[in-house]
Amino acid sequence: MRVYFEVRGGEHADYQPERDEASGSGAVANIFSEVSPWSFRDTSFIAEMLFSWGHILRLMDTTGAANTRVLEYGPGSGQILLTLARSGCEAHAVDIDAASLESVAEQARLMGLTVHTERAVFGEGFEGQVFDCIIFFEAFHHAADFQALSRRLQERLAPGGKVIFCGEPIVPQAGGPVPYPWGPRLDGLSAFCIRRFGWMELGFTREFFIEMLRATGWQVEYYPFPTCSRADAFVARVMTDAERRGQFEIDLRRENPGVHLAPDKWGSSETTHRWTVAPKAEIPLLQPRNAIVDLTLTVANYLPVEKRVRISCGDRSTEVAVYPGETRDIPLAGCHANRLLIEAETHQVSDVLPGSADERQLGIAVLRLVAVPSAITSDA
Numbered sequence: 001m002r003v004y005f006e007v008r009g010g011e012h013a014d015y016q017p018e019r020d021e022a023s024g025s026g027a028v029a030n031i032f033s034e035v036s037p038w039s040f041r042d043t044s045f046i047a048e049m050l051f052s053w054g055h056i057l058r059l060m061d062t063t064g065a066a067n068t069r070v071l072e073y074g075p076g077s078g079q080i081l082l083t084l085a086r087s088g089c090e091a092h093a094v095d096i097d098a099a100s101l102e103s104v105a106e107q108a109r110l111m112g113l114t115v116h117t118e119r120a121v122f123g124e125g126f127e128g129q130v131f132d133c134i135i136f137f138e139a140f141h142h143a144a145d146f147q148a149l150s151r152r153l154q155e156r157l158a159p160g161g162k163v164i165f166c167g168e169p170i171v172p173q174a175g176g177p178v179p180y181p182w183g184p185r186l187d188g189l190s191a192f193c194i195r196r197f198g199w200m201e202l203g204f205t206r207e208f209f210i211e212m213l214r215a216t217g218w219q220v221e222y223y224p225f226p227t228c229s230r231a232d233a234f235v236a237r238v239m240t241d242a243e244r245r246g247q248f249e250i251d252l253r254r255e256n257p258g259v260h261l262a263p264d265k266w267g268s269s270e271t272t273h274r275w276t277v278a279p280k281a282e283i284p285l286l287q288p289r290n291a292i293v294d295l296t297l298t299v300a301n302y303l304p305v306e307k308r309v310r311i312s313c314g315d316r317s318t319e320v321a322v323y324p325g326e327t328r329d330i331p332l333a334g335c336h337a338n339r340l341l342i343e344a345e346t347h348q349v350s351d352v353l354p355g356s357a358d359e360r361q362l363g364i365a366v367l368r369l370v371a372v373p374s375a376i377t378s379d380a
Helices: 002-008 043-060 077-084 098-111 146-156 186-197 207-216
Strands: 067-072 090-096 115-119 131-137 155-166 181-182 202-206 218-223 233-237 250-251 280-284 293-300 307-313 316-322 327-334 339-346 363-374
Touching: 002 181, 002 186, 043 077, 043 115, 067 077, 067 186, 077 115, 077 280, 090 098, 098 115, 115 146, 115 218, 115 316, 131 146, 202 207, 202 363, 207 218, 207 233, 233 339, 250 339, 293 307, 307 327, 316 327
Parallel strands: 067 090, 067 131, 090 115, 131 155
Antiparallel strands: 155 233, 181 202, 218 233, 250 363, 280 339, 293 327, 293 363, 307 316, 307 339
């Protein structure tokens, strides 16, 4: 916050979203073509927005949209919300900026759509109501007290509901405009918006963002979008009692297992398995903070050479031999870290399979990772 106020300057020594998050926009002549993103007249930028909206719609994964209650916080020009309303969803919008809400409501009126709007801070609005899906698109990073907001959102979801975060400035690792786990972004545009309007313009590292959500009671899955990082999304669901104790499963056979797998370390899903393609590959874990879990990694060796496989999590590790044609469960107990490291020598397929033209370097085939609460306590 000290960095924020140093960048902002001026007379105010506090941050009040009611005062500081005004859009700074006025009336436009054409409410359809002169609002974002259409007003930029940039087809590449508009394409990124369309990718993002499509990704959100896909992750909502709703059938019978007319029964789906959706709340978007910080809808901006309202393009996602209007699309949802056209799809039959019960569309609700909350923003602290009255001008944005008026624009959304006017577009809905002209299109003959029903969209419910209310002026309030993030986490509030439509008191007493709960929703099947809550959306933040390029909005969550305006929340100064994002941990309190994260907890509050759990009270706004219907059972089985989800929160989708997309288009947020969440970077793979600290550096550049986000030189810390979280804080005000220091690129020119963000600094300008902080200085000119007083907007909160936070950025997060991916590890911090996921850890923060888990620590406040969410199960989080990361869904990268190919070729467009703006459309990368995170889906959060309230942890079940079992998950709060550290029980989860990551299915590596799925095309998208819900966690980020580095593409230079992992191959694509082959339906029954997924290869490691580097001597070392990691699986981010889904456990909440402070959970101690027992892990079981299921691997298979489909190459005609013995594989030595070592797995480690924090200070726990084990090494086994996996013979050709063998499928094996590798247990690792008492794990208290945020990722599992898998080490296995890679072999070029054509070198070990005579007559093969397959030049891939393959390590070990991985099927799934299962975690259960550990019998080992932190005092052990």
